[in-house]
Amino acid sequence: MSVIMDFTKTAMKNLFSKPATLQYPAKPRLYPERSRGHIEIRIDDCIMCGMCSRACMSGAITVERDKKTWTIERMGCVQCGACVNVCPKKCLDIVPGYTQPSGEKTVDSFSQNEKPEK
Amino acid sequence: MTELLFALVCLPFASAFILGLVRSSQVRRIVTYLSTISTIGVALVFCIAYFVRGAYPIEIELSHSFIHITDMCMLALEVCLMLLIVVMSIKYKKYHAALFSVIQTGAIIWYELKSGWMPEYEYSRLYIDWLTIIMVFIIAVVGTLITVYALGYMHDYHHHHTEFKDRRKFFFAMLYIFLGAMFGLVFSNSLSWMYFFWEITSVVSFLLIGYTKTKEAIDNSFTALWMNLLGGCGFAGGIIWIGHSNGISDMQSLISTDSATIVAPVILLSFAALTKSAQLPFSKWLLGAMVAPTPSSALLHSATMVKAGVYLLLRLSPVLANNYAGTLVSLIGGFTFLIMSMLAITVSDGKKVLAYSTISNLGLITACAGVGVEETVWAGVFLLIFHAISKSLLFQTVGSIEHATGSRDIETMHGLSRRHPYLAWTLVIGIAGMYLAPFGMLISKWAALKAFVDSGSIILVLLLCFGSATTLFYWTKWMATVLASKTNDVKAKNTTSANQWFSILVHAIMMIALCFFFPLISSAIIIPYINNVFADATEVISNDNIIIMLLMLFSIFAIPAAAWISAKHTKYRKVTRYINGVNAGDQMNYIDSYGEKRRFFLANWYMEDIFGEKKIWMPSMIISSVAIVVLMVITLGGAI
Amino acid sequence: MMNRYIISAIFIIAYIVLAPFIGGLTSGVDRKISARMQGRQGPPLLQPFYDVVKLLKKETVAINHVQIIYLLIFLVFVIFTGCLFFGGFDLLLVFFSLTTSNLFLILAASSSHSPYASMGANREMVQMLSYEPMVLLTAVGFYLATGTFKVREIVMQDNLPNIIKLPGLFVGFAFILTIKLRKHPFDLATSHHAHQEMVKGITTEFSGEMFAIVEISHWYENVFLMGVIALFFINANPLSILYALIGVTITYFVLILVDNTCARLKWKLMFKNTWITTAVIGVINVFVLEVITKGVI
Amino acid sequence: MSGVSKSPWIMHYDATSCNGCDIEVLACLTPLYDVERFGVINTGNPKHADILLITGSVNEQSKDVVKQLYDQMTEPKVVCAIGICACNGGVFKDCYNVLGGVDKVIPVDVYVPGCAARPEAIIDGVVKSLAILEEKSKNVKTYKEA
């Protein structure tokens, strides 16, 4: 049996209840702990073996053993976590919180010599 | 007055005679120009004379001997026409036409010579009033201009169609005979005289439809003939009945009687009028008539001859009010209006659209006449005027477009405004004249709607409401097609000859002028006419609205002009069309599924599933036939 | 007499000045309520104005400049229609003028000869074909109920509100309003919503200022159409203005609700539904009215 | 305040994305994220759009489509590359048929990373575009004269 305007009940209920909108960015979004946002490195633990770089499907990581730098193209990382899984030193983590959109392609470089630079 | 009148009737016949003889197109042209100038001149003088004499109806007194001779001549000519029809019928084996012709001519001869039923005339046989003047004006101006147009057109026509025999002599002669007959028809007050001219127009139409002598043309011409002759039988029957039972033999006496006994004969006359105006169920012939060269379509099958039917109805309208005859006529008219405007949606042949629209509009006039009250007659007369001019304009323009582009199909007219801007704009003026505020047809429709409501004919109101919507659709579609601009179209060479142009332009100017002078025409011509016929005429469209209409009229010229100027100053960047990102970059093509360039094409809608001839033709024929038969049986049966 | 014209003039000026604000605001409320019915927060109330301001500031691109001309004429005719209505003139004339305005919108779209714009224009024509009989019949209904086509006189009559005599026509008119206001289920030619097979239909090729014109004329048109709805309620009694306001509000709300609870129908169904509605509801109403008026008088 | 940024209309085009990002773009319109709060309307028509949200790394066949859509947008306009594919090709970087990023074809104003880009990130991207839109609208006079 066809009903005309079957959706009315839902529509009226929606109209008179609070909207479902999360109000981002006025209210920050809370992410579950497993949420894969971006890669963090504890650079001091890194042995510059380059395993992560080879595992990375999208080639986002560059490891320069001689300069002792570990560099990640933030706009090239697909958050797959492959690098995390292969790292022998378990110095990589994938944590909630995505890289902010930007007009430039963000590249983060970490060096064992200096403070992290951007 | 009398002299002028005879001049008007005889001039065209004389021209016809000459044109029938000359072979040289040079001479033909000169004769046509001269006839045109003289006919229009005489007509104008005639109209002015009428106005100067106080604009009262005039009866032209004729001597008895003249009347007697004329009567006899007419009878003789009718016999000739009958013989012509019989011979043609036998030649082409279409015997029913001959049958109808013999019946009616026989009946009329018997009635006039033998029966003794023929009463004395109360009024003179010739009669002039404002309606006559309007018709005279239309016939003289529109009619002769079309003959001028025909000069150029027929030249091109035979240039394009070498397969047809060049029978231009015959063609022009027929056009002029027809014009003479039309003058005669509108001047006649005597029903028998009217009948005589009526027959001539039927036969001329028949001959012109068969002009090309192709199988289709012959078939269609016979369809036209037998339907018109059937109507003629009705006419003859009506004359005899009315003469016998009411002692009436002229129109003026007829419309001034208020006896209920005239309803039956009036129905017969109306029947004749319905066939002539191609109302349902007799619409087929007018569609078939479109095989004839365009000038004859314009002249006979749109602007004038088919108007004879509604003219007769308008004349009869006082006796149509509030009786079965009127109900029959108005219902058939309203119904035809709706059905034909629906059918007009489904065709793409420009001339066919015009044909459907013609029948449809005639339907509206018929409905107005059938209701037969002051307001509807007012609207009917206006519709008649506007329709004559704008349809003639449209037919001519479409004819010229066909010659310029090789096709008269609407689908080939996309972007015509770029290729043939002048023709496109005259076409647009014609179309706008047919349905747009504030042009005349719309005003009349508006008045008709009001009048229908006032007279309580709710069914007609509905037919009009729905019919307006369908009318809107097919005209808008056409107009939008013509005005679409395909950017890479270039202006094509204008091949339309000067005489065609002259006629088209004069029509376009008349069209616009009519809109401006519409209040004047209303108060100076139509209201007096209505006053005379109905004794008192109400103000159909109040002053208030006339002001608004004029405002709208100005705005339709002023606003575009202003918009044009302001648009000129609007800065914009020319870009490609949006085609889902696969525009080939050249505006007309896109990259198709094979990676090739393909031209996109935007056809119009025809809605054949809904309004198609297959769907609605038969039912509407049946409905209208049943309506006619039932109503005729009721009244005729009641009368006998 | 003079007085009458002054009052007309005041109304006309008020319409010209206020209609965009009322129309824009209504449209804002509409969007807000729609959003809430969909469980969203929705745009700010003044969003329609922001949109138009933005459009006016944007670059205008066009296929050809006749497009702009037709659009301007369209705008003027829409305003003219409203002026005729609020000036209290003949209702039939008002509707004819409305038709003319719509014609120019169609011309503006089809003159671009662009696939989606033209298909939208074709659909717009079908829409006109669908609603036109009802529109004319509405005018006829008012005439039968009040004996006049003049808005001024319809408003001044002191019988019961017209809706009492014209319930069928009211429903019928509200029905076709879904078409005129471009709401589901009949927003075929162009839609306020993003995803339509027509892309943006009739407005596809209008950008920047041109699209702003379309939006503004839409506001004018909406106010005018709401005026027609109000006409069903208003009579000489000043209190009736209140009824009219309530009536218009309820009607509009119902239209929004319909908009949010229906799928878009196909053109054939639209055409059939509107004609049948017209032929049934409208005609019965008119016939009954005819009988009553004839019977009573 | 020029007001252009108060009514950013978006258009979305999928130039070889895997759907992941497209769906997230669409999800932004839905109740939970409701970008219409910012006046965003998802118009399918480049001639009405202010912001082009483009996903995927662009291949040979979609290249021309992307260019054309970009050209048909009216000034001021902003391009937002959504997702890693659109930023630099992501995992498909080395595929033979992709160009590897939207910026190979048209200028990109904002890169929104993520695979798939989260609705929040897309909202951030759009908000970021607004400032750029505002900036660009200052030059709109010159477009109008040109």
Next chain:
Amino acid sequence: MGERSVVPFGPQHPVLPEPIHLDLVLEDEKVIEAIPSIGFVHRGLEQLAEKRDFNNYQYVIERICGICSFKHGMAYCEALERIFDAEVPERATYLRSIWGEMSRMHSHLLWLGLLADAFGFDALFMQCWRMREKILDMFEASTGGRVIFSVNKIGGVLKDMDADMLKSFVGILDDMEKDLIRLTNTFLNDYTVESRLRGVGILSKDDAIRLGAVGPMARASGVNIDMRKLGYEAYSNAEFEIITSNECDGYARCAVRIGELFQSISIIKQLAEKITDGEIANSIKGMPNGEAFVRVEQPRGEAIYYAKANGTKFLERFRVRTPTFTNLEALIHILPGSEFADVPLQILTIDPCISCTER
């Protein structure tokens, strides 16, 4: 009757989230002829198998498509597990099946939303996607990704769901079920919706078989096929009936998918009930050698995966035949004769996924 319109449809078109192009020939708005073309999203990722380590190639495969991303990854892992002839822990098969059914739910809800959108029912679209977000939240809580999960691994899965999590998910699904009934009733009963779906795009059973339709498209034409009945992963442990319909039109396709929505809920509940404890992954050593052939039931129907390895760390060949690819044939068959307004709708009723079709 005049000429016919020739208009392009797509690739960029607001009703199509993905680019596909059709050359349409129309009469009024009736479709006389429809010629499709694709290739706007072809990337060539199958060939990447020759350049990417087979272990990590999984991350490419799950990006064939963002809708049933999980299933692509899973099927790829299955294929390699077959080549290795490796055991997968039972718990892992349960987890895979649960995520698989959740994928189906999110996919069908997404589809319902898009369908509503295609026939212009915004409120319904919004409502469907609002529901869908709940499933995405479950994905994110359990795998860390809303769209691309990256939880598959050759030999098992990377992330586990503990009992609390499973319980809470079942609770969420229970709540959803009520809302879903109300929501889907609108699809099944509303007059306007029915007028858009009923009798549109009829694909007879014979045609469905002849043209090789798969998934809900085939099931809605009365063809009784569902790869889950092959019993891969943990499906043999769940009880369910294949949902079919004999109406063969758009409405039937809608109804079948709605049925599957509830079916998925039931399967998830059954599996959450029966899930066994244990490892979630076995480690796989060495290089693959040999070939394998895997068939799985995706939300859109049967997908076939073929992998050939040659003992190196790169596969020699990897090939996917996706459900949309086979359903396109049926789509082209049902388009002519419909209305222009039905075109996007019919495209949607096959639930096209161009991304996987072109890869």
